[in-house]
Amino acid sequence: xxxxxxxxxxxxxRPPPPPxxxxxxxxxxxxxxxxxxxxxxxxSAQAQGFAGLGLEVEGFAAPQRxxxxxxxxDHGAHPDYRIEWWYLTATLSDADxxxxxxxxxLFRSPYAPEEREGFASPQIWMGHIGLTSRDAHFAxxxxxxxxxxxxxxxxxxxxxxxxxxxxxxxxxxxxxxxDHLELRAGTAEFGFELTLQAxxxxxxxxxxxxxxxxxxxxxxYYYSQPFYQVTGQLDLPDGPVGVTGQGWLDHEWSxxxxxxxxxxxxxxxxxxxxxxxxxGFQLRGHDIFTAGTWVTPEGQATAxxxxxxxxTPLDHAEVAGREVxxxxxxxxxxxxxxVITEPLNPHAWMDLGISYWEGPLRFSGSHSGRGxxxxxxx
Numbered sequence: 001x002x003x004x005x006x007x008x009x010x011x012x013x014r015p016p017p018p019p020x021x022x023x024x025x026x027x028x029x030x031x032x033x034x035x036x037x038x039x040x041x042x043x044s045a046q047a048q049g050f051a052g053l054g055l056e057v058e059g060f061a062a063p064q065r066x067x068x069x070x071x072x073x074d075h076g077a078h079p080d081y082r083i084e085w086w087y088l089t090a091t092l093s094d095a096d097x098x099x100x101x102x103x104x105x106l107f108r109s110p111y112a113p114e115e116r117e118g119f120a121s122p123q124i125w126m127g128h129i130g131l132t133s134r135d136a137h138f139a140x141x142x143x144x145x146x147x148x149x150x151x152x153x154x155x156x157x158x159x160x161x162x163x164x165x166x167x168x169x170x171x172x173x174x175x176x177x178x179d180h181l182e183l184r185a186g187t188a189e190f191g192f193e194l195t196l197q198a199x200x201x202x203x204x205x206x207x208x209x210x211x212x213x214x215x216x217x218x219x220x221y222y223y224s225q226p227f228y229q230v231t232g233q234l235d236l237p238d239g240p241v242g243v244t245g246q247g248w249l250d251h252e253w254s255x256x257x258x259x260x261x262x263x264x265x266x267x268x269x270x271x272x273x274x275x276x277x278x279x280g281f282q283l284r285g286h287d288i289f290t291a292g293t294w295v296t297p298e299g300q301a302t303a304x305x306x307x308x309x310x311x312t313p314l315d316h317a318e319v320a321g322r323e324v325x326x327x328x329x330x331x332x333x334x335x336x337x338x339v340i341t342e343p344l345n346p347h348a349w350m351d352l353g354i355s356y357w358e359g360p361l362r363f364s365g366s367h368s369g370r371g372x373x374x375x376x377x378x
Contacts, residue, residue, distance in 0.1 A: 059112075060255040063219045069209040071202065072177045074221075075251065076155040077108055079115045079123065084108045084253035086153065086160050088167065088183065089269065090194065090230050091360045091370040092245035099344050100234060100243060101360030101372065102192050103130035104167065104185050106153070106160050108146070121147025127162035129185045130350060131192060131234060132359045137348045138190040176202065178225045178249060183232070191235040196247045200227030201299040205279065206291070211252070214262060214289055215306070220254035226269065226277045226295060246271050246370065261285035264377015266311055268330065268341070268361075272369040278337070280304065280330060282311045284377060294335060308332055317346035324349075324357055324378045329365075339365040341373060 061080040078084055085107045092100040105128040112122040123146025131138045142162045144151035151162040158169035158177035165185035169177040176198070183194040204223045205211045211222035228247030233240050248269045262285040270278045275297030282290040290311065292304040309332055313325030326346040331338045341361045348359025357375040362368075 059114075062255055063210060063221050065207055065210045065219075067210065067221070069204060069221065069223060072155045072158065074223075075153075075158050075177055077123075077153045078221075078253045079108075079110060081253045082109060082255035085251070086167070087250040087252075088181075088196075088247060089358075089360075089372040090196075090228070090245055090247040091271070091372065092230060092234070092243035094241050094243050098241075099134065099360065099362075100241075100245075101130070101132040101344060101348070102194065102234070103128065103358055103372075104165065104183060105129075106151070106162055106165075106167070108153075110146075116147070118147045119145075121145065123147065123152075125151035125162055127151070127165050127185075128350065128352065129165065129187075129191075130348070130358055131190050131236075132345050132348045133236075134344055137345055137359065138187075139350045139352060140187045140189075141352050178202070181228075181249075186235055189237060192232060193235075194230050194232035194243075194247070196228040196230050196249075198225055198227050199229055200297070203277070203279075203293065203295050203299060203301045205293045205301070206303055212291065212306070213254075213283060214285075215287065218254075218256045220252050222250070222252040224251070224269075224279065225249040226271070226279070227299070248277075248372065262289070264375070266325075266328070267374045268328075268371055270330075270339070270363060270369055270371035272367050274367070276367075278332075280309045280311075280332075282309070292332070294332070304332060304335075308334060314340065319347050319357065320349045320351060320355065322378055324375065326357070326373075328373070330363075337366055339363040339367055341371070343373065 060082040085105055087105045090102045107126040109124055110122040125144045125146060127142040129140050144162050146152060153160045160167040168182045170182055171177050171180040179198045181196040185191060202223055202225055209221050209223050210219055212219045226248045230245045230247045233242055262283045265281055265283045267281040277295035278292060280292030282288050289306060290309040291306055292309050294302045294304060312329040314329055315327035316323045317326045326343045328341045341363045344360045348357060350356050350358050359373060361371050361373050363371060
């Protein structure tokens, strides 16, 4: 639906945000209703964005500093961990210069640490897709169970899927499995078919993939492929649109990402016009925890230590009955970065079972480029 009447205004002092779970949830499909209820039950037990998991992981594995990630093995699922996602975003334009954003995310979360086969599998899967233009935002979700071929991730060859929503590797045998991907997903209202080709290497965040999320040391394993060139087609209510642009894939897994007082996060992926990339996030609680990664055009990664980044909200929008900070200034003083982000559509609200904001942006200031913003806990 169009959002031509959105209203921006200067950011007021923000009250402490309410506890918020991570992106996900909801029961959009009748066939997935029982799975949706189970997933929501898991999430409600993990209040404040998985903060309730704590350092005691009750049979699930905890990330360890010094553990070496190995590919293609680690492109696949890690059932010993309590939460995992594969997250693809793309900033796209059509032949007329109109901007779009696309998201596909696959989440995995078990209700028990033991891995079993078939209908006894404890794995619950959830898929989200989103498509954003300047005047509209579309979102949809799916639920599935593991062990019966309805959803999952394989490594030989790489494929991540839930029902007919699929991310499939078409890479040559001597390439990394994520170097070439085909992406297909949609509903009766909207969809997309995209081809992604990586022009740079995988990037490990934090300490060789060990990404700290709080001052008390909670962490995840986290890496990205931030160098995709994208071509393909969007299916919109008014008809198909050919697009080109850039893509970014995140893969992250953990059992204890957040601290008890952390209520949500703000995350950006920024692709600079000069070829650099930057990932950054802040986790909001009694104290603000920030971290990030600076990536050269050749793929050399530098971890930004806690506190090196500063996120300052500049404007809020009234979105889904709440005040959401949709325009930001992001500063990395030591790196000479000070940029202001502008959302393509301030109303890019993922109105699903557990709601969050996710949408494309452009940025300017010390540097210019395009990126994606995700915000939870508002």
